[in-house]
Amino acid sequence: MKKHLWKLLITVGVIPLVLPFVLGAYHMWIELWTMGDWLILYSYIYWPTYVLGILLIVAGVVVWRRKKNITIEKGN
Numbered sequence: 001m002k003k004h005l006w007k008l009l010i011t012v013g014v015i016p017l018v019l020p021f022v023l024g025a026y027h028m029w030i031e032l033w034t035m036g037d038w039l040i041l042y043s044y045i046y047w048p049t050y051v052l053g054i055l056l057i058v059a060g061v062v063v064w065r066r067k068k069n070i071t072i073e074k075g076n
Helices: 002-030 035-045 047-075
Strands: none
Touching: 002 035, 002 047, 035 047
16 A cells, blocks of 8 residues: 555546546536536635635645655665
8 A cells, every 4th residue: 555655646646636527517417507607616615615626636746756765865
């Protein structure tokens, strides 16, 4: 599990950034919303999910870079 922690963090971080578009497509198809209206409403109410997603992506990249640096140091 620890080997792939960075992949998990990045994947979970991307979900809140993609979810508004998936839900927007659903609302466009079922409830006749426009994508712009849906994204504005979602972003106004759920803006902390964007912050959480970005923080998780940054954490995943930091873990990946640290792991990469450790393996490079051990290789030399």
